Amino acid sequence: MADVITYRAAVSEGIAREMRRDPSVVCLGEDIGAAGGVFKTTAGLFEEFGPTRIWDTPISEQAIVGAAMGAAMTGIRPVAEIMFSDFLACCWDYLANEIPKVRYMTGGQVTVPLVIRTANGGGLGFGAQHSQAVENWALTIPGLKIVAPSTPADVIGLMASAIRSDDPVVFFEHKGLFAGKGPLPPADHVVELGRASVVRPGDDVTLVALASTVHTALAAADELERDGISAEVVDLRCLIPMDLTTVLASVGKTSRLVTVEENPHQAGWGATVVSVVVDEGFELLDAPVRRVASANVPLPFADALEDQVIPTTDKVVAAVRSVVNY
C-alpha cells in the first residue's frame, strides 16, 4: 500500500516536493496551516515547513490572491488556496483583470509565477454555492493557465509543472475525487502543462474529458464495450494550454467526438474543443458532435436532483450511441 496515494494526499505531496526543492515556494490560504485545510489537502505542510512558509490568512480572498500576486512579482512563488472554487468570484478582479494582464500591459516588464489552487466541482451535496464546476470561468480569460487533474499521479506531476511555471496557473482540485486512490509516482514525476493523455484507446468514438468526467467517461466506455462500441478516452488535463493536437489525432482515428464536461453547457470548455475540431477537422467527422455537460441551471442540493444536472455515465452512453448510430 505504500505505493498508493489518495488524490487528497497527492495535493500536499505535490506541494511538499516543490517546497523541498525551492525555498521560494510559499503557501497561503484560509485554514491551510495547523488545520491542514478544510479538505486536508495541505495536511502535514505546516508541520514540515512551519509558519514562515505556510501562512494562514483571514477570510479575505482579495487579499489572499492580491498578496500572492505582489509576492509573485517580487521573487516568491506563492501557492494560494481559495477554499472552494465558487469563492473565486470574491476575488475575480485578480483573475480577470490583474494577474492575467499585468505582464502584457506592462510590455513584459513583470512576471507572475503563482498558483491558485481551489476545490472544484460537485458530487458532495454542498449545494449551489459550494459545488459548482467553474473551470470554464477561467477559460474566458486570456493569460491564465488552467489545470484540472483526474488522478493522484497527475495531481503531483501537474503541481510540479504549475509551481515551476513562470506563468499564473489556476489549479482545480476536484472535490469528488479527493478520496480516490492511485499509484504514487516517483520522486521526479513531472507532467508538462498542455499535454493531454489518451487514458483508454478505442476506435469508434473519442470522449474528451477533464478531472471528474474522465472517470465518468471511462465508466461509460466500459459499458459501451459490452455492446461492442470501442470508445477512446482523452484526459485533457489542462484547459490552457489546450492540447487540441491530441484531440484532433484521436478524432482522426475514430471519426466521432463527444465532450464530457462538468461545467455548465453554456460557454463550457467543450464548446471550444468542438469549435476547433469542426473548424480544422470537419472532414474527419462521420457524425455530429455531442456535448454532455451540466445543465444550464444552478447546481441543486439533493443527490437525485444533482444527478439530473451533472454528466452521468448514462448520459454519456446515450450520447455515444446517438453518434455511433448516426
Added chain:
Amino acid sequence: MSETTELLDLYERMAVIRRTEKAAYDMFLAGLVKGTTHLASGHEAVAVGASAALRPDDYVFATYRGHHHALARGATPEACLAELMQKSTGLCKAKGGSMHLTHAEGNMLGSYAIVGAHLPMAVGAAWSARLRGTEQVALAFFGDGATNIGAFHEALNLAAVWKLPVVFVCENNLYMEYTPIGAVTAVDRPAADRAPAYRMPAQVVDGNDVVLVREAVAAAVDRARAGDGPTVIEAETYRHYGHSRTDPATYRPAEEVERWLKHDPIDVARARLEALGVAPDEISVVDERATSTVAAAIAAAKAAPDADVAEAFTDVWADGGAQWRM
C-alpha cells in the same frame, strides 16, 4: 546633499511632472494622445515627497492617475509620453497606455485601473520582502475613493495582522471621480480615520508641501523597515484638471478651486526655496531646465516609430509568446 540642493532637486522633479502633464493635455487636444488620461497636475508633491523617502529598491504600486508616480520613480518623460502617443518606444511598448505606466527597473511595479486592486499587491510585495529578508518597503499610492472598496480593508487588515512593511499613501483630492468624498464616506478622513480600526498609526499631511510629505513618509518607512508594521498617510491635495479627459470638473466650487490653486505644490516648494535664500534666478534656471527636458521628450516621442503591430501577440506568457493551444 545640503537641504537647499535636495529641495532644488525635488522642485525640479515636480516641475518636470507638471510640464509632462501639460504636454499630455496639449497633445490630447492636438489628437496625438488617444484614449483617456487622468492627469496628476496638483498632486506632484505627494509622488515626489514620498519617493524621496524611499530606497531605490523599495516597491511602489500606483493607480490609473499614475504618471507622476512613474516619473517620480525614474521613468523618463520621453518613455511616458511615447506610451501615451502609442509609440513603440513607450514605457510599456504601447500595450499599457496612460492608466498602466510601469517602470519595473525602478521597482515601480505598475499602475492599476481597478480602484484599490493594487493595495493587496503592495501587501504581497512587503510580505515577499519579509520572506526574503531584504528590508525593502512597499508603498502604495491610492485615491480617497479607494478607501470605500473592500480590497482596501482586506489589505489594511492583512498588513496589520502580519505586521508588514507597507506604507499606504492616500492622495485625498476631495473627490471620488465627480462626487465629494465626504458625501459617500462615513468618516471625515477617508483613509486616516480607518487606520485605528486596524490598530495602525495614521498621519494627515499637507500633500501640497513636498517637505512635509517626505517627512511623514520617511517616518512611516522607518517604522516599516524597523519591523514595526504598516502606516497610513493621508495627503491632502487637489487636482488641477478634472477626473479624466471628459470631465471639466464643473462640480467643484470656484472658491475652492481658487483656494487650492493658490496652494500649488510648486509654489509652496518655491516659497521654501526662497526662504532658504535661493535666488529667483537660480530657481529660473531649474524651471528652464525642466522646460527643455520635457520639450526634448516631446520631440523624441513624436519622432519615435508607431507601435509595432507584432507586439499585439507578445508578452502574454513568460516565454514571450501568446500560444494558448497545442
